[in-house]
Amino acid sequence: MYRCKRIMVGLDFTLLDKTLITYAGFVSTLIKAEKVYFVNIQKSLDIPPDLWSDFPEFHIPRDEQLRLKMREEVAANFGEQKNIEIDYIIAEGSPLKEMTHLARIKNIDLVIVGRKNELKGKGILPNQLMRSVPCCILFVPETARKRLNEIMVDVDFSDASKAALEVAYSLSEDNPDVTIHCQHIYHVPAGYYFNDKGKEEVNRVIKSYHVLQYNRFIDNLNMEGIHLNPIFTLDEEGDMVHVACNTAQKKGADLIVAGSNGKTTFDTFILGSFTEKIVQLNVSIPLLIVKQKQL
Incomplete structure (x- = not known):
């Protein structure tokens, strides 16, 4: 079973931090996390000496x-977590490089970052970080x-889908x-509509094949006690991403889970593009986004 025990949360001292810390506490409880690192990356930690006389507090590194500010924010918003060890890291350098480096050396299973839309604050581009x-x-x-x-999980019967379902579980x-x-x-593969069967019959046959594949896939997973709702959607416009997002909105999804690659070279390209x-x-x-951990 794919488990996330070591978590890293990226903060930037903007308004989004409160939401991020609160949600990180929520997720940490659900997955029974063992350790959570709260991280902030500054381009530079140097303070010009000329400012020291006007701002005595600058004598504190x-x-x-x-x-200290991070500790206060976490104490106010993370919630009481008796069995979770918490650590705080302030690093200097490129946010993307430092986040990646810390995730590797700290053996992190899950990185949690904010996704800015309306709130002010510059963040790392999501796809770069992913x-x-x-x-x-x-x-x-x-x-x-x-x-x-x-929870909405996009399933293509690959190992990536299996890992995504295990994390959702x-x-x-x-x-x-x-x-x-x-x-x-x-x-529906190109050309199938040009045989002697009608369009609806072709769709029915193709869907029944995918239903069979789904049942075989689920039978090999341990998902006892969880309500699984299979959804089979024909993509007629060639836009899987909009199909997935529209379904998530209609179902009132609280979380979307997606694997990071597919089961064949072509699928890897398609699902990689889909994920991005x-x-x-x-x-x-x-x-x-569920990725196979790289050490």
């Missing part, structure tokens, strides 16, 4: 000031709520009210 970090990554929008009743195994919507988006597009398009629902 800047990283210590920021760490490609760079060696583990799962959760994008939390400014509108995120501490609720997890409906780990988030919901203690809550019998959670529904995991397993959406499989399929296409859904990161770019979806800005209103928390989005968890």
